[in-house]
Amino acid sequence: MSSLKPKEIDFNEQWSIVLGTVRSVISMGRFGQTDRAIWQERFFDIYYLCVATPDSHAERLYEETKKFLEDHCKSMKKDIAESDQNMLSIYVKYWTEYKTGSDWLNTLYAYLNTHYVKKRQANDMDTNYQPFECNNDTIDPPLVEIGEMALDCWTKIIIEPLKDRLVKLLLEQIHLDRICECVNQTTIKGVIMSFVDVCQHRKLNILELYEKSFESPLLQATGEYYREEGNRCLAKLDCIQYMRKILLLIDDEEFRSRKFLNPTSYSKVYNECLQRLVCDHFDTFKSECNELIIKEDLDALRNMYKLLKPTHIGINYMVEKLQDNIARIGHEKVQSLKGENLSTLFVETLLELHTKYMNVIKETYANDPEFVSSLDKACATIVNMKYGNRLSAKAPELLAHYCDSLLRKSSKAATDSEIEEKLLSSITIFKYLDDKDYFQRFYQKMLARRLINQQSISIDAEEFMVTKLKQICGYEFTGKLARMFQDIKVSDDLNIKFLEYVRSELSSSSSSQNQTMTNLLGLDFNIYVLQQNSWPVAQTITNTFILPHLLEKPLHMFEAFYGKKYSGRKLCWMYNLSNAEIRMTHLDRSYFVTMGTYQMAVLLQFNDHQQLTLTEIEEAIKINIKELEKQVLSLIDAKFLIGNTSELTMNSVISINFDYKSKRTKFKIPLISQKEANHDSESSQKAIEEDRKFYLQAVIVRIMKARKVLKHNSLIEEVITQSKQRFLPSIHIIKKCIEILIDKQYLERRTNDEYSYIA
Numbered sequence: 001m002s003s004l005k006p007k008e009i010d011f012n013e014q015w016s017i018v019l020g021t022v023r024s025v026i027s028m029g030r031f032g033q034t035d036r037a038i039w040q041e042r043f044f045d046i047y048y049l050c051v052a053t054p055d056s057h058a059e060r061l062y063e064e065t066k067k068f069l070e071d072h073c074k075s076m077k078k079d080i081a082e083s084d085q086n087m088l089s090i091y092v093k094y095w096t097e098y099k100t101g102s103d104w105l106n107t108l109y110a111y112l113n114t115h116y117v118k119k120r121q122a123n124d125m126d127t128n129y130q131p132f133e134c135n136n137d138t139i140d141p142p143l144v145e146i147g148e149m150a151l152d153c154w155t156k157i158i159i160e161p162l163k164d165r166l167v168k169l170l171l172e173q174i175h176l177d178r179i180c181e182c183v184n185q186t187t188i189k190g191v192i193m194s195f196v197d198v199c200q201h202r203k204l205n206i207l208e209l210y211e212k213s214f215e216s217p218l219l220q221a222t223g224e225y226y227r228e229e230g231n232r233c234l235a236k237l238d239c240i241q242y243m244r245k246i247l248l249l250i251d252d253e254e255f256r257s258r259k260f261l262n263p264t265s266y267s268k269v270y271n272e273c274l275q276r277l278v279c280d281h282f283d284t285f286k287s288e289c290n291e292l293i294i295k296e297d298l299d300a301l302r303n304m305y306k307l308l309k310p311t312h313i314g315i316n317y318m319v320e321k322l323q324d325n326i327a328r329i330g331h332e333k334v335q336s337l338k339g340e341n342l343s344t345l346f347v348e349t350l351l352e353l354h355t356k357y358m359n360v361i362k363e364t365y366a367n368d369p370e371f372v373s374s375l376d377k378a379c380a381t382i383v384n385m386k387y388g389n390r391l392s393a394k395a396p397e398l399l400a401h402y403c404d405s406l407l408r409k410s411s412k413a414a415t416d417s418e419i420e421e422k423l424l425s426s427i428t429i430f431k432y433l434d435d436k437d438y439f440q441r442f443y444q445k446m447l448a449r450r451l452i453n454q455q456s457i458s459i460d461a462e463e464f465m466v467t468k469l470k471q472i473c474g475y476e477f478t479g480k481l482a483r484m485f486q487d488i489k490v491s492d493d494l495n496i497k498f499l500e501y502v503r504s505e506l507s508s509s510s511s512s513q514n515q516t517m518t519n520l521l522g523l524d525f526n527i528y529v530l531q532q533n534s535w536p537v538a539q540t541i542t543n544t545f546i547l548p549h550l551l552e553k554p555l556h557m558f559e560a561f562y563g564k565k566y567s568g569r570k571l572c573w574m575y576n577l578s579n580a581e582i583r584m585t586h587l588d589r590s591y592f593v594t595m596g597t598y599q600m601a602v603l604l605q606f607n608d609h610q611q612l613t614l615t616e617i618e619e620a621i622k623i624n625i626k627e628l629e630k631q632v633l634s635l636i637d638a639k640f641l642i643g644n645t646s647e648l649t650m651n652s653v654i655s656i657n658f659d660y661k662s663k664r665t666k667f668k669i670p671l672i673s674q675k676e677a678n679h680d681s682e683s684s685q686k687a688i689e690e691d692r693k694f695y696l697q698a699v700i701v702r703i704m705k706a707r708k709v710l711k712h713n714s715l716i717e718e719v720i721t722q723s724k725q726r727f728l729p730s731i732h733i734i735k736k737c738i739e740i741l742i743d744k745q746y747l748e749r750r751t752n753d754e755y756s757y758i759a
Contacts, residue, residue: 009052015064018045022065025108026072026101026150039108047111058116062143065109069150073098073157081162088169091162092190098154099197106147113145148201155198155209163213166191170214171221177256178225189260196262207264215265219272222253226276234281239288243303246277250307270310278307290321302364315370323374326357330382343401346394351425354379376432383432396435400442402426407447407462408455419461427468434728436473437695441688444481445536451488452528452537452577459485473725483534491528494562498527501561524581525554529562529571537577544622545575547597548604584640587660593640594668598623598631603640611655614648625650638669692727696737699723701746704757712753 021042049057076094083090106113120143144152159166170191173183195210226249233245250273257266278285285304292300301318308315330353337345357375365371383395406422433439450456463485470478530537547555559571578597582604583590595603601621605612612620618628629648635641636654643654696719703718704710710718716734723729738755741747747755 004047006051006053007048008054009048009057011049011052011057011060014045014049014057015061018042018049018061019064019068021108022068022105023072025104026069026098028097028101042108043111046109050112050116056116058112061112062116062146065105065146066149066153069153070157073153077158077161080158081165087165088173088187088191089184091158091166091194092187095154095194096190098150099194102147102150102154105150106145109146117143117145144201151198151201159195159198159209159213167214167217171217174218174256174260175221175225178252185259192260193262207262210262215262215268218261218265219268222269222272223276226253226273227280230277230281234284239284240292240297240300240303242281242284243300243307247303247306249273249277274307274311279311279313282313286317289318290325293318293321293325296360298360298364305365305368309368315365315368319370319374322357322371323378326353326375326378327381329353330378331385334382334385341405343398344405346398347402347426347429350379350382350429353382354428379429380432380434383429384434393433393435393438395429396433396438397442399426399429399433400439400446403443403465404446404450407457407465408450409457410455416458416461419457420464423461423465423468427472430469431472434724435688436477437692437726438688440477440726441536441691444484447481447484448535448537451484453579459488477726480534483531487530487534488528491530494529495526497565498558498561502557505557527558530574532572537574545598545601546620546622547575548601584660586656586658590665591660591662592666596631596669598627599635599669602628602631602635606641606656611653613650614652614654615650617654618650634669640669692729692733693737693740695726696723696729696734697741697746700734700737700741701757704747704755707757709750709754709756712755715755 021038046061049061076098080087080091080094170188173188177183177185177188192210192214195214196207199206199209229249230246234242237245250270253273254266254270257269261269285308288300289304292304305315305318308318330350333349333353334346337349339345354375357378358372361367361371361375384393386393403423403426406419406426430436430439447462450462456462466478466481466485469481475482555573562569562571575597579594580597580600581592581594582600583592598621601623602617605617605620614628614632617632618625621628623631632641632643632654633645633648636643636645639657639660641654642657643652699719699722700715703715703722715738716731719734720729738747742749742755745758748758750756
């Protein structure tokens with residue numbers, strides 16, 4: 001092994017040896033035919049030149065190497081420049097060899113790079129850091145490592161003088177590739193990437209040469225080509241055909257970019273194509289868009305979406321037209337709905353529309369959130385449309401009726417899973433309601449009827465629906481509904497305890513009382529105790545109703561039982577909501593009929609009489625005459641009683657029908673007519689309007705209590721934000737509530753535009 005001790009070296013002699021190796025490496029792109037031992041000797045030769053005594057030859061070695069590389073590049077430049085048709089091929093051949101050779105040279109000169117170049121770089125940084133006067137003309141260019149110096153020589157001597165010719169030839173070759181002519185792809189790629197690779201050692205602006213020298217002219221040429229191509233295609237194709245054609249062109253150009261260009265150019269070329277082929281012809285797309293949406297040409301719309309989505313113009317116009325079209329179709333479908341089962345038709349029509357366009361958006365518009373939002377807005381418009389002179393939309397009531405039809409025992413949905421699936425679908429419509437409090441009111445009244453009349457198909461299904469509503473609107477929205485379920489469960493326990501109470505009374509009573517207790521136990525007696533504030537039920541106008549004597553003692557006993565269990569509570573009997581099942585034994589066979597308490601009281605009067613006047617019935621049971629007429633008419637309609645329904649007066653004679661016959665032996669007489677249901681809807685709407693005023697006043701007080709002082713517009717905005725989960729209040733109503741609170745001295749008007757809270 002050679003000694004590493006510095007020694008005196010003849011530079012010219014040693015350089016001639018090193019130069020031979022350098023020439024071989026840089027021209028052949030490898031270390032020629034030299035074996036590893038000779039390669040190792042060259043390392044030592046460079047080492048000895050750098051550490052030579054008495055003076056190092058490092059600087060001279062660096063300069064001689066630079067001079068050689070410059071001369072070599074000049075020689076290659078001459079060969080490249082003199083070639084015409086083969087210029088790109090010769091350039092790539094020389095560049096490939098030179099690039100590989102420069103990497104080998106950088107390795108061979110490792111000692112020079114480390115112990116001379118890097119030390120000089122550090123010293124130059126210290127020397128050149130002058131905070132005051134500095135003459136840049138006196139500063140020598142910084143030293144770079146041999147590999148970088150080789151690439152700099154290539155850039156200055158070959159690329160800079162020849163780049164215009166090279167780029168022109170490259171653009172010609174790319175154009176030939178666009179028109180499907182055969183080109184040498186490897187050569188084109190090699191030349192283009194040399195503009196990037198030659199700057200690989202730079203710390204800043206690595207792509208500057210590539211972008212300025214090649215990419216910029218390429219983008220300009222690409223734009224010009226596709227401007228002409230777009231105009232040519234549009235002159236002979238319609239919009240649908242044009243979109244198919246340019247999608248192919250853009251795909252081809254994207255593939256071409258990946259064949260030839262640096263990855264940083266992919267998006268730039270793509271955007272240039274879109275600009276010339278799509279944006280420049282947006283009016284054509286715009287004129288066809290609405291027609292395609294109406295015709296539901298999904299393939300064409302899918303292509304239009306693909307083309308417009310990435311552009312700066314975007315898809316806003318498509319989104320707007322789709323929303324308008326869905327809303328139009330929805331309004332037409334809803335307005336055309338007719339029939340008895342309107343609520344089911346309404347909900348199923350909307351769900352069908354929603355499902356259809358969700359699938360369209362998924363398959364045609366890639367489930368784009370903007371299109372999903374347009375569907376939501378269109379559905380909200382349909383659902384909240386106010387038809388005629390109505391103050392509110394019909395949807396909340398129809399949706400509540402739809403849920404009622406699912407949750408009643410008469411529901412056609414066979415299994416719990418089917419019911420839950422349909423209820424989940426109804427939640428889709430519920431989310432679009434602005435007036436969710438309207439739905440809440442109608443739903444609560446229908447739930448009350450189902451629970452009181454034991455008509456719920458399943459308590460689990462009822463609670464499932466309430467849980468879903470709670471997830472959307474919060475506990476405050478469903479609090480009363482939850483307490484209704486709680487009352488039913490408490491009442492079930494209460495009935496069991498009442499039965500135990502009766503039995504205990506029976507066991508301790510005298511023999512004279514036993515008969516009364518026995519009669520009581522013979523009745524199927526069931527009581528619901530409901531919290532007044534949680535149930536949307538009200539006592540009828542009459543308070544003078546005389547309960548049939550068969551029920552007097554059971555009710556008195558329950559009152560005594562309840563008074564002992566809960567002292568201080570008062571029971572108010574809701575006879576208008578009560579039902580009874582009676583056995584009809586005066587006909588050819590027995591019938592078991594469920595009817596309202598008032599109907600039962602009327603019918604029981606005929607146990608002792610075959611006919612009675614309306615006045616006699618009224619004196620016997622003491623209910624409001626209008627209520628009595630309604631109950632008597634319902635029994636006449638059911639054919640249990642006989643009377644002249646067209647001229648019913650106080651003196652009209654009502655008689656029992658001994659000829660009544662029915663195929664069923666167990667059935668129910670309906671309590672409420674359709675006319676009453678319509679009146680119930682109107683009264684509910686009026687009640688909701690009043691509830692809204694109280695709710696808004698509470699929201700305003702809550703906001704002002706927290707904020708103390710607030711400007712008018714800010715207060716309006718916060719009230720709307722906090723209320724829109726239940727309903728969308730009008731500014732007029734909010735202002736009215738503010739005035740009410742000022743009158744009540746909750747708020748004080750400080751200026752025309754500001755309020756303060758009065759503690």
